[in-house]
Amino acid sequence: MSVILRGEHLVRGFGEGELRTLALRDVSIELEAGQVTVLMGPSGSGKSTLLAILAGLLRPDSGEVESMGQSIVGMNDAERENFRRKYCGFVFQGYNLFPALTAQQQVEIVLRWGEGASAKEATAKAIETLTVLGLGEKRHLRPWQLSGGEKQRVAVARALVKRPALLFADEPTAALDWEHGEQVVQLLKRGAADDKATVLIVSHDPRVTGLADRVLFLADGKISTDHHVVDGALEHREPAKEAVR
Amino acid sequence: MMYAILTILNDKKRYIAGMLAVTFSAVLIAMQVGLLMGLIGVVSVPIVHSKADIWISFPDTPACDLGRPMPNYWLDRLWSHPDIAAADEFVQGFRYWQTEKGKNELCVVLGVSLDDESLGPIARLTPEQRSRLTEPNAVILDAKDAGRLDATQIGVEGEITGQRVRVVGFTDQMRGITGPFIVTSIPTARRLLLMRDDQATFLLAKCKDPARIPAVVADLSSWDKWTVHSAKEFSSQSEWHWIGKTKAGIALGFAAVLGLAIGCSITSQTLYAAIGASIRELAVLRALGISRGRMVIFVLQQSMVVGIVGLLLAIPITYGLLTLVRSLGTQAVMPIWLITGTGSLTLAMAIIAGLFSLRSLKGVEPAELLR
Ligand SMILES: Nc1ncnc2c1ncn2[C@@H]1O[C@H](COP(=O)(O)OP(=O)(O)OP(=O)(O)O)[C@@H](O)[C@H]1O
Numbered sequence: 001m002s003v004i005l006r007g008e009h010l011v012r013g014f015g016e017g018e019l020r021t022l023a024l025r026d027v028s029i030e031l032e033a034g035q036v037t038v039l040m041g042p043s044g045s046g047k048s049t050l051l052a053i054l055a056g057l058l059r060p061d062s063g064e065v066e067s068m069g070q071s072i073v074g075m076n077d078a079e080r081e082n083f084r085r086k087y088c089g090f091v092f093q094g095y096n097l098f099p100a101l102t103a104q105q106q107v108e109i110v111l112r113w114g115e116g117a118s119a120k121e122a123t124a125k126a127i128e129t130l131t132v133l134g135l136g137e138k139r140h141l142r143p144w145q146l147s148g149g150e151k152q153r154v155a156v157a158r159a160l161v162k163r164p165a166l167l168f169a170d171e172p173t174a175a176l177d178w179e180h181g182e183q184v185v186q187l188l189k190r191g192a193a194d195d196k197a198t199v200l201i202v203s204h205d206p207r208v209t210g211l212a213d214r215v216l217f218l219a220d221g222k223i224s225t226d227h228h229v230v231d232g233a234l235e236h237r238e239p240a241k242e243a244v245r
Numbered sequence: 246m247m248y249a250i251l252t253i254l255n256d257k258k259r260y261i262a263g264m265l266a267v268t269f270s271a272v273l274i275a276m277q278v279g280l281l282m283g284l285i286g287v288v289s290v291p292i293v294h295s296k297a298d299i300w301i302s303f304p305d306t307p308a309c310d311l312g313r314p315m316p317n318y319w320l321d322r323l324w325s326h327p328d329i330a331a332a333d334e335f336v337q338g339f340r341y342w343q344t345e346k347g348k349n350e351l352c353v354v355l356g357v358s359l360d361d362e363s364l365g366p367i368a369r370l371t372p373e374q375r376s377r378l379t380e381p382n383a384v385i386l387d388a389k390d391a392g393r394l395d396a397t398q399i400g401v402e403g404e405i406t407g408q409r410v411r412v413v414g415f416t417d418q419m420r421g422i423t424g425p426f427i428v429t430s431i432p433t434a435r436r437l438l439l440m441r442d443d444q445a446t447f448l449l450a451k452c453k454d455p456a457r458i459p460a461v462v463a464d465l466s467s468w469d470k471w472t473v474h475s476a477k478e479f480s481s482q483s484e485w486h487w488i489g490k491t492k493a494g495i496a497l498g499f500a501a502v503l504g505l506a507i508g509c510s511i512t513s514q515t516l517y518a519a520i521g522a523s524i525r526e527l528a529v530l531r532a533l534g535i536s537r538g539r540m541v542i543f544v545l546q547q548s549m550v551v552g553i554v555g556l557l558l559a560i561p562i563t564y565g566l567l568t569l570v571r572s573l574g575t576q577a578v579m580p581i582w583l584i585t586g587t588g589s590l591t592l593a594m595a596i597i598a599g600l601f602s603l604r605s606l607k608g609v610e611p612a613e614l615l616r
């Protein structure tokens with residue numbers, strides 16, 4: 001399988017002097033095309049930091065990130081923005097939906113503002129994506145009229161509508177109950193599979209792992225273990241030595 | 246624009262403060278300027294009520310109530326000018342009016358030709374009043390000044406320069422800012438103002454063809470040192486002179502700047518808070534690669550909508566105040582340039598407020614907000 005995103009020797013700290021904490025200490029990671037990788041680990045272990053760096057939202061103090069064949073660490077802000085617009089979709093823990101906009105508009109705005117798509121084109125794509133996620137009927141509702149699970153599905157639609165090659169989700173299920181959490185992850189996985197996207201989900205929710213192709217554990221700023229998932233069970237990953245280094 | 250409008254509609258309460266701030270600034274500026282211009286407008290009352298379209302004055306006379314005696318030997322030359330249909334003279338000056346009760350009031354004495362061809366400011370006088378003014382020392386006052394001069398009835402007398410003058414009638418819309426107007430004949434005015442027969446304060450002329458006015462002004466200007474104004478120019482020059490002289494312009498500018506500053510800060514605070522409330526949503530869009538520039542447009546669109554709604558609210562309020570002020574007897578004007586000027590100024594203010602609120606976008610950092 002081909003590696004589509006590779007982070008090497010990533011180090012990132014926060015704060016100055018005595019207050020300085022190292023969120024990542026020398027992390028190397030490879031994501032394979034079309035796979036769903038779940039990044040687990042205790043709170044404060046650096047998962048969000050790693051995701052932000054791999055997605056081009058944050059710069060590492062040192063280390064390299066090669067994504068879609070490009071080095072994104074050296075890019076300037078505008079270039080990274082461009083890169084994210086072309087290739088990256090995001091789902092975050094909160095729903096982060098504009099209270100004033102309908103489900104459909106939340107999705108459309110990504111295309112209208114991001115790609116300057118016409119109203120017609122954006123509407124067609126938004127409806128299509130929302131329908132796939134089972135929200136076709138609810139597309140005219142505003143966030144306060146939607147349940148938590150529905151809101152997170154709108155957020156997923158917003159991430160998927162431009163059919164990104166890379167999909168990043170940071171604790172997408174944290175605010176949802178088991179059933180809805182699983183549903184959202186299923187949809188993420190299915191949506192990504194339709195587009196052959198590579199998915200990285202951060203979660204310290206062990207229930208998500210059953211749906212992953214691969215699970216990584218991050219502890220104390222380092223990747224500690226690397227597992228394939230076979231029939232819902234974790235299996236130690238053989239080439240871990242190479243991947244984790 | 247749609248997202249901006251939807252956002253504002255969804256959270257009207259939040260934006261209403263900004264809109265009202267725009268309304269406040271607009272009404273403040275429009276009413277202040279309108280009132281001042283209305284007030285200052287009376288400066289050019291003699292010009293407004295005269296048929297003359299050219300005014301000739303002592304060199305560099307800044308306003309039509311500040312003329313100085315000049316020789317009137319030009320009158321014949323004016324009459325014989327091919328472009329001029331009629332010429333006339335006008336006598337004006339300041340004098341104290343001693344009322345019957347012994348009070349002294351500074352007045353403006355206006356000496357006007359009384360015949361039908363007169364170019365003097367006689368528009369408010371009836372033919373009958375004009376014929377009564379031919380009597381020596383007969384005067385006409387604006388009815389609104391009558392009380393101030395203790396001359397509320399026809400036949401009452403006052404004293405100017407030691408001479409008795411008698412009120413033979415009352416008129417209206419003949420008031421200045423400097424003092425009550427005392428309208429009289431040219432010979433009486435000369436006597437009261439101690440002016441010789443070969444002197445006048447202004448020479449007036451009417452052109453055969455209004456289109457030739459600028460050319461005639463230029464031609465007459467070349468004759469001698471006297472300043473030649475077109476009536477229109479002279480009236481606005483007089484008004485601006487008084488705006489400057491009274492420092493009203495400064496007071497006005499100050500109030501306008503204050504109004505704009507208050508409006509701007511409230512509007513920008515409103516927008517700042519509103520953007521702050523959507524900061525996480527915007528951060529998601531940033532993560533998805535949407536530029537900060539696009540968000541700047543979003544904020545500025547909001548500020549424009551706030552500005553436009555605020556201005557729309559200002560229209561009926563200004564109109565209502567204008568009606569009220571006029572019913573109270575105060576002059577206030579609302580020319581088109583004032584309406585469009587106020588509109589553009591406050592809209593610009595709203596957009597500048599939007600620019601100030603842009604610092605709220607600094608916080609839109611996905612890596613910070615969405616951990
Ligand atoms: N902007 C920041 N300023 C200071 N410290 C930070 C910042 N971002 C992260 N950290 C620190 O870096 C460490 C890792 O943070 P991170 O958010 O990556 O953890 P996490 O694994 O996502 O935790 P959680 O599961 O609770 O979300 C933490 O100790 C955190 O306090």
Ligand SMILES: [Mg+2]
Pocket residue numbers: 047048049170616
């Ligand atoms: Mg986190």
